[in-house]
Amino acid sequence: xxxxxxxxxxxxxxxxxxxxxxxxxxxxxxxxxxxxxxxxxxxxxxxxxxxxxxxxxxxxxxxxxxxxxxxxxxxxxxxxxxxxxxxxxxxxxxxxxxxxxxxxxxxxxxxxxxxxxxxxxxxxxxxxxxxxxxxxxxxxxxxxxxxxxxxxxxxxxxxxxxxxxxxxxxxxxxxxxxxxxxxxxxxxxxxxxxxxxxxxxxxxxxxxxxxxxxxxxxxxxxxxxxxxxxxxxxxxxxxxxxxxxxxxxxxxxxxxxxxxxxxxxxxxxxxxxxxxxxxxxxxxxxxxxxxxx
Amino acid sequence: xxxxxxxxxxxxxxxxxxxxxxxxxxxxxxxxxxxxxxxxxxxxxxxxxxxxxxxxxxxxxxxxxxxxxxxxxxxxxxxxxxxxxxxxxxxxxxxxxxxxxxxxxxxxxxxxxxxxxxxxxxxxxxxxxxxxxxxxxxxxxxxxxxxxxxxxxxxxxxxxxxxxxxxxxxxxxxxxxxxxxxxxxxxxxxxxxxxxxxxxxxxxxxxxxxxxxxxxxxxxxxxxxxxxxxxxxxxxxxxxxxxxxxxxxxxxxxxxxxxxxxxxxxxxxxxxxxxxxxxxxxxxxxxxxxxxxxxxxxxxx
Numbered sequence: 001x002x003x004x005x006x007x008x009x010x011x012x013x014x015x016x017x018x019x020x021x022x023x024x025x026x027x028x029x030x031x032x033x034x035x036x037x038x039x040x041x042x043x044x045x046x047x048x049x050x051x052x053x054x055x056x057x058x059x060x061x062x063x064x065x066x067x068x069x070x071x072x073x074x075x076x077x078x079x080x081x082x083x084x085x086x087x088x089x090x091x092x093x094x095x096x097x098x099x100x101x102x103x104x105x106x107x108x109x110x111x112x113x114x115x116x117x118x119x120x121x122x123x124x125x126x127x128x129x130x131x132x133x134x135x136x137x138x139x140x141x142x143x144x145x146x147x148x149x150x151x152x153x154x155x156x157x158x159x160x161x162x163x164x165x166x167x168x169x170x171x172x173x174x175x176x177x178x179x180x181x182x183x184x185x186x187x188x189x190x191x192x193x194x195x196x197x198x199x200x201x202x203x204x205x206x207x208x209x210x211x212x213x214x215x216x217x218x219x220x221x222x223x224x225x226x227x228x229x230x231x232x233x234x235x236x237x238x239x240x241x242x243x244x245x246x247x248x249x250x251x252x253x254x255x256x257x258x259x260x261x262x263x264x265x266x267x268x269x270x271x272x273x274x275x276x277x278x279x280x281x282x283x284x285x286x287x288x289x290x291x292x293x
Numbered sequence: 294x295x296x297x298x299x300x301x302x303x304x305x306x307x308x309x310x311x312x313x314x315x316x317x318x319x320x321x322x323x324x325x326x327x328x329x330x331x332x333x334x335x336x337x338x339x340x341x342x343x344x345x346x347x348x349x350x351x352x353x354x355x356x357x358x359x360x361x362x363x364x365x366x367x368x369x370x371x372x373x374x375x376x377x378x379x380x381x382x383x384x385x386x387x388x389x390x391x392x393x394x395x396x397x398x399x400x401x402x403x404x405x406x407x408x409x410x411x412x413x414x415x416x417x418x419x420x421x422x423x424x425x426x427x428x429x430x431x432x433x434x435x436x437x438x439x440x441x442x443x444x445x446x447x448x449x450x451x452x453x454x455x456x457x458x459x460x461x462x463x464x465x466x467x468x469x470x471x472x473x474x475x476x477x478x479x480x481x482x483x484x485x486x487x488x489x490x491x492x493x494x495x496x497x498x499x500x501x502x503x504x505x506x507x508x509x510x511x512x513x514x515x516x517x518x519x520x521x522x523x524x525x526x527x528x529x530x531x532x533x534x535x536x537x538x539x540x541x542x543x544x545x546x547x548x549x550x551x552x553x554x555x556x557x558x559x560x561x562x563x564x565x566x567x568x569x570x571x572x573x574x575x576x577x578x579x580x581x582x583x584x585x586x587x588x589x590x591x592x593x594x
Contacts, residue, residue, distance in 0.1 A: 190378070190411055
């Protein structure tokens with residue numbers, strides 16, 4: 001073979017990349033940043049507020065946005081800018097609290113159903129299906145009526161208690177496929193009890209599949225809260241949330257005070273879109289990392 | 294015999310498929326394993342080997358019969374409850390499938406330390422992590438694998454992790470359910486050598502389940518042959534291979550491939566005919582320590 005016909009075969013260094021890969025590419029940067037801003041703004045509402053959000057001054061009733069009232073004032077003369085941050089706190093709290101409540105119930109019921117003998121499993125699943133077949137809003141209203149006057153905690157509990165059903169079904173299916181795994185048998189043979197198996201083996205394996213649903217639950221809880229407040233079934237008018245702000249704004253439509261409905265609506269929708277985006281990203285990235293054997 | 298670590302007496306296990314059908318996975322099986330011995334169980338797929346392992350590990354409740362481990366009747370609920378910590382720490386299990394045998398979402402260090410943490414054993418080498426590292430070095434893995442997840446490891450490495458986890462408890466009985474069946478041949482050899490080496494070092498008693506006769510021949514001291522839930526022959530390994538008595542054992546041995554194509558081609562394997570040797574009767578001692586399932590002279594056929 002001639003010398004010029006000689007070719008290098010086997011391992012070769014890869015040529016240096018032309019562009020440095022952007023680390024943030026494909027990640028929901030804008031959504032994360034916006035959500036971060038809104039959440040922190042609400043957490044440290046006291047630093048941002050220019051006025052007392054509960055202070056009513058009819059002299060400023062329905063004032064359009066200006067230098068003093070950045071987002072305008074509502075029918076009762078309260079400063080919308082301060083109300084947004086102050087009320088967002090409760091809206092977000094309800095969202096996260098009810099998500100936590102629903103997740104806990106879903107994990108407990110789903111795991112119990114997945115590990116239980118056939119008859120108990122069937123009973124639990126039929127029960128969740130019956131509950132699932134009832135319109136959610138109806139169930140929420142019924143429960144809230146039973147609990148009496150709404151406050152932040154009772155509203156979160158009501159929303160949480162009605163939104164665990166679909167997560168529980170996913171958990172149950174995952175647990176059923178996992179429970180026959182040999183690592184669970186091994187753990188039991190080594191003396192692992194129910195709590196240990198759930199915490200160390202089951203939960204880490206089904207968590208990725210319910211992660212997305214949990215994030216989406218924050219969103220739907222916030223929607224539920226604003227729907228209820230808008231209909232006058234949620235928190236009383238004097239408790240400021242994005243939902244109650246919107247509920248007051250229904251009169252504003254007639255009087256042409258656009259800021260009263262647009263601004264809280266914009267904040268609510270931005271938050272929801274950001275949460276949805278993050279949830280979608282989480283779902284994609286968690287599915288990617290799994291089972292590429 | 295005070296030397297017995299494990300004694301299985303007339304053990305049976307029946308799986309219920311549905312109301313009308315049951316499967317007898319183990320049928321009147323009796324044997325005993327001495328302390329420090331490597332006891333092999335061979336048989337075709339579905340003959341009840343794994344059921345045996347699971348009964349010995351208390352993962353299944355036997356339908357009939359008794360299992361004695363260090364004199365404790367482990368088929369009796371009360372005695373199991375009274376000795377639970379001892380039973381859970383001194384018996385350890387290794388599975389065939391290293392993929393489903395290790396939690397894919399746990400780091401290697403946590404997997405190895407899991408039994409120690411469960412039993413709140415204070416790690417003798419300071420931390421659980423150091424202990425995991427020590428056990429890993431024992432099975433031929435270095436510390437760089439501590440933070441890996443099982444799907445990132447090869448089959449042989451995963452099986453080493455499973456072995457390290459089992460050995461971290463210093464067990465007196467190690468039950469391995471086809472631990473090398475899912476590995477390719479060169480890795481099988483590595484793992485078998487590791488088992489041999491570790492057994493010599495730790496001196497644990499080893500119940501080794503396999504379907505590959507050459508593996509058993511290489512590793513075990515005594516071998517039991519099983520078919521459809523029955524034990525047909527128990528003998529020291531050399532004797533079983535040189536002087537098989539039961540027709541099924543003979544058929545099994547003749548099915549072993551010879552690594553020479555010319556010899557292999559001219560060979561006709563013996564076929565086991567269940568009608569010619571009914572699987573009834575009792576184990577009888579034909580020569581010292583060599584037991585064969587005998588009924589009406591079937592063993593001499």
